[in-house]
Amino acid sequence: QGKFTLLRDTRTDGSFLVHHFLSFYLRAGCKVCFVALLQSFSHYNIVAQKLGVSLTAAKERGQLVFLEGLKSCLDLLFGEEEEQSGQPSPLQFISESASNLKALFDFVRTSLTPAGSDSWKGPVLLVDDLSVLLSLGATPVAVLDFIHYCRVAVCSQLKGNIVVLVHSNEDSEDEENELVANSLCHHSDLILWVEGLATGFCKDVHGQIKIIKRVSLELTAEQDVVQIYQYKIQDKNVTFFARGLSAAVL
């Protein structure tokens, strides 16, 4: 409870982890607020169905609050004037000159604050992915502030979990992105770092994942625990194995 997990990918795509966490938390009965900035709802829905969870059913029973970034952005830009009288769009920082993600934070907070009739275990905030906010004009400081506010609200006050995906690259020229990614690394309780293999492309091993448990944050003078596995993604499943022990090799 109250944990901040960072999903970081380098030279590959770590979105399979996002799909996993989404279906994992939904199956566990948690209330999930999913800020999906990169893909459409149907994409996540189709993949979730392969993993055994129906997002539409979860939305209907109120377990899932889905913010479809692409659709919100279109509504914001091409929407009629009358629709503005309702709640302000969570993505209104795109149209404003001040890059303030407060509207987005308010959206997250209202969706995860338990209503009286809710019986879900623990709230969860899932974000895919944070780097898109930078592309849309938010400053790195605004993004970090947003995450900080979310941590206070979700992890400390509501005792929920947060899972966030960022992209990063060792020799990246995108300094703002690296700033956000590194800063979040320092604050995370658990880091799942997905990388492409250093030796190049391989059909059987799609990449490696480094699992870093930030035990050092607990002030018990212990080092972080790092585990490294390699993985291969299949249509409905991801198989993990120890380094060098891919099924193709054995």
Add this chain to the structure above:
Amino acid sequence: LVFTEEDIYGLYSNLLFKYFLAEGVVCGHDLFVASAKEHPDNILKELPAPLLGDTYRNELGEEATAVKPEDFQDSMKIAWRYQNLPKMEASPTTSTKFGHYYDVSKTMSPELFQSIKWHSFYLPEELSSQPKMKTCNMNSAYARLLQSIQRIIYQEGFDGSDPQKKQKNILRIGIQSLGSMLWGDDICSSDTPEDIHSLTKFLYVLRGLLRKSLSACIITVPAHLIQNKAIMERVTNLSDMVVGLESFIGSERETNPLYKDYHGLVHVHQIPRLNSLICDVSDTKDLAFRLKRKLFTIERLHLPPDLSDTVSRASKQDLAESAKLLSSGCGAMAIGKKHLDF
């Protein structure tokens, strides 16, 4: 959203652009062409003529899919186009029946245009009108283009907003040379551009429009001119498929014996992973293209056979150096599962 990085002189990316549009015409899709430098009418006149019947079998020693999208506004179903690429088998019998083949030496006849509807966006003509949407700090040319696309999608019912329309069609969108100075964006000319978010915001909104409607889009961008590489990284993140064309014209690779059969390289930086956990990866990542008299082909790059006995040691070493370059290039590119390997 297919994102193409132009080669330096823009010759081959124009070719790909025209192919994309031509395929749209032949398939009966609607087209939307946008350009800032060439009038879409002219672009449409230059589309390659399709090769029908068996004539193309004779033309092909290997399969080739030349895609020349020019300014058609087509939707984003781009991914399958590239899956269409031939498998580099020597025998032409393994040609896939996907798509059509085109003859680049002839232009498409106007009768083929009669059956389709096409829309155009030529920036110098559009500048006189006022944008009605909120520009949200985006470059006004981009804002106008987005508004135009959105209007067409809405009016023609590509987003399903008109239930009366029985026949669903696909809109193919082609945008030429986005990000260049002609669009009013200075990312190609300065290191610290005034507004680095315009292009990425544009792409995000375009992605939203494409996801919401039955459309596919190809964009060509003079990536070699963009000074700020962070923008290219963000753009790659926001696109479904990213392909770069590097032509050998004027570069040292032109005389390299490794590349003597080809006119340039194709770098596939990203392939789409839509609606599934994995994407379709294929075997090799080295692709090169060549422009024959009538066809534009993309093939696997392979070393020419070293047949000559009189090859001197120096040039043999040259070849070995290039081969090493190739494999290291392969290694550097072949990282992660986003890279497409044909």
